[in-house]
Amino acid sequence: MARSCLTIILAAGQGTRMKSALPKVLHPVAGLPMAAHVAATARAAGSNAVAVVYGHGGEAVRDALSGTLYGATWHQQAEQFGTAHAVLAARDAISKGYDDILVMFGDTPLVRPEIMRDARAKLADGAAVVVVGFRPDNPFGYGRLIEQGGELVAIREERDATDEERAISYCNGGIMAFNGNITRQLLDSIGNDNAKGEYYMTDAVVIARGRGLKVVAIEAPVEDVVGVNTRADLAAVEAIWQRRARQRMLAEGVTMTAPDTVFFHYDTAVEADASIEPNVVFGPGVTVKAGARIRSFSHLEGASVGEGAEVGPFARLRPGAELAENAKVGNFCEVKKAEIGEGAKVNHLTYIGDAVVGAGANIGAGTITCNYDGYDKHLTEIGAGAFIGSNSALVAPVKIGDNAYVSSGSVVTEAVPDDAVAFARARQVNKDGLAPRLRARFKAAKEAKRAKKG
Numbered sequence: 001m002a003r004s005c006l007t008i009i010l011a012a013g014q015g016t017r018m019k020s021a022l023p024k025v026l027h028p029v030a031g032l033p034m035a036a037h038v039a040a041t042a043r044a045a046g047s048n049a050v051a052v053v054y055g056h057g058g059e060a061v062r063d064a065l066s067g068t069l070y071g072a073t074w075h076q077q078a079e080q081f082g083t084a085h086a087v088l089a090a091r092d093a094i095s096k097g098y099d100d101i102l103v104m105f106g107d108t109p110l111v112r113p114e115i116m117r118d119a120r121a122k123l124a125d126g127a128a129v130v131v132v133g134f135r136p137d138n139p140f141g142y143g144r145l146i147e148q149g150g151e152l153v154a155i156r157e158e159r160d161a162t163d164e165e166r167a168i169s170y171c172n173g174g175i176m177a178f179n180g181n182i183t184r185q186l187l188d189s190i191g192n193d194n195a196k197g198e199y200y201m202t203d204a205v206v207i208a209r210g211r212g213l214k215v216v217a218i219e220a221p222v223e224d225v226v227g228v229n230t231r232a233d234l235a236a237v238e239a240i241w242q243r244r245a246r247q248r249m250l251a252e253g254v255t256m257t258a259p260d261t262v263f264f265h266y267d268t269a270v271e272a273d274a275s276i277e278p279n280v281v282f283g284p285g286v287t288v289k290a291g292a293r294i295r296s297f298s299h300l301e302g303a304s305v306g307e308g309a310e311v312g313p314f315a316r317l318r319p320g321a322e323l324a325e326n327a328k329v330g331n332f333c334e335v336k337k338a339e340i341g342e343g344a345k346v347n348h349l350t351y352i353g354d355a356v357v358g359a360g361a362n363i364g365a366g367t368i369t370c371n372y373d374g375y376d377k378h379l380t381e382i383g384a385g386a387f388i389g390s391n392s393a394l395v396a397p398v399k400i401g402d403n404a405y406v407s408s409g410s411v412v413t414e415a416v417p418d419d420a421v422a423f424a425r426a427r428q429v430n431k432d433g434l435a436p437r438l439r440a441r442f443k444a445a446k447e448a449k450r451a452k453k454g
Helices: 034-044 059-066 083-088 113-124 183-188 201-210 231-251 434-453
Strands: 005-011 049-054 073-076 100-105 129-134 144-148 151-156 171-179 215-219 328-331 334-340 345-348 351-357 368-370 380-382 393-395 398-400
Touching: 005 034, 005 083, 034 049, 034 059, 034 100, 034 113, 049 059, 083 183, 083 201, 100 113, 113 129, 113 171, 113 215, 129 151, 129 201, 144 171, 151 201, 171 183, 171 201, 183 201, 201 215, 393 398
Parallel strands: 005 049, 005 100, 049 073, 129 215, 328 345, 334 351, 351 368, 351 380, 368 393, 380 398
Antiparallel strands: 100 171, 129 171, 144 151, 151 215
8 A cells, every 4th residue: 555654552541450560551462562462463554653652651661662663653641631632642743744544552452454454445545534343242331333324424422322323233443544634633623522521532523524524434353342451351352362373373284183272472483284282382482394293281482493393292492492303302301592403302301401412312311401500501512413311411511422422320521522432420339238227227217216206
């Protein structure tokens, strides 16, 4: 769309019903602040610029969102006197002469780009004002959209509506779009002659109609305009977002045997023909390549999983975990800031941190990389084809050569050359006949302790 566009995100609400020290618009959905979801929708709908109107939380809102809303301008609404008053807090941005002005809400994160593109199309077709409406199962309490001849003539609040108007199921979703050439004139004309003494953006409908301008409504699915006012609302919105993400993943060729038990982060990327078993949680920054298998009860964050690789069950990939093609990290394993080479296996009960594991290496059960000395993290290097016996401790910094062996139960503190076998454990000594004497000693000690208590 060739028309220029500004999106104004209203993010000044106090959100008292959230009962939180965190400003409402910063509460995350799928790991991303709600207001950032709204901005992403605006960008996807072709918005050239984003202006955020903030109030409650002040600098905290601005600081938290600046990292995700690149290029946004910030406009403080020190006092709150209604939605029109909030929009005009961004007067400087409006004055820059955009063709389209979209007004969205920072606590309504589920609006999809196609809805806003539809609103912009109506503006391009000659509408001065576009209102996004919806049809809830129970319209009680919502402003009704009154239409005549395909145009919107009024938004009637519940308390002001006639019985006939209350029977209308088409309701105001709050989101609006304006022709940028007349936005300021319309909003500046809005008065506050109402019970609350506030300036309502919806009054622009009647004002525009009075000037002979075209006003229309477009319909959005109910889910798109769900707002968040309480923790229960936040949970409901999260559930909707997750369901949409699962549906999208399935449509794109990802296999999930129990989709409702899988939880995605907003930036999770999974390629077609990957498979995800039940009860898997994705944190931020995860990519999963084609043919990979994420098994049950695994948690991934900041990790990349290569083609044909396998994770879990009951595995944890922490930030910096990189699994190459056909690598395996099995049950009850944790990997952090480590490269697991092609075809390498970290099968079970193992911690690999700050490490490089070569192609085809095999890490036995119970192996740990001792990467932290209390002050700094150190690197462990395990060569291609190396075999690390069960219950070994590799004390970093240390290097295990290609095709080397480390015997089970070893504590390795020095480099192991290529093709060498390392024994780093005490030699076993058997004491014949000692076991009965030990049992007798232990029994006597226990009886003496019991007699002392009695």
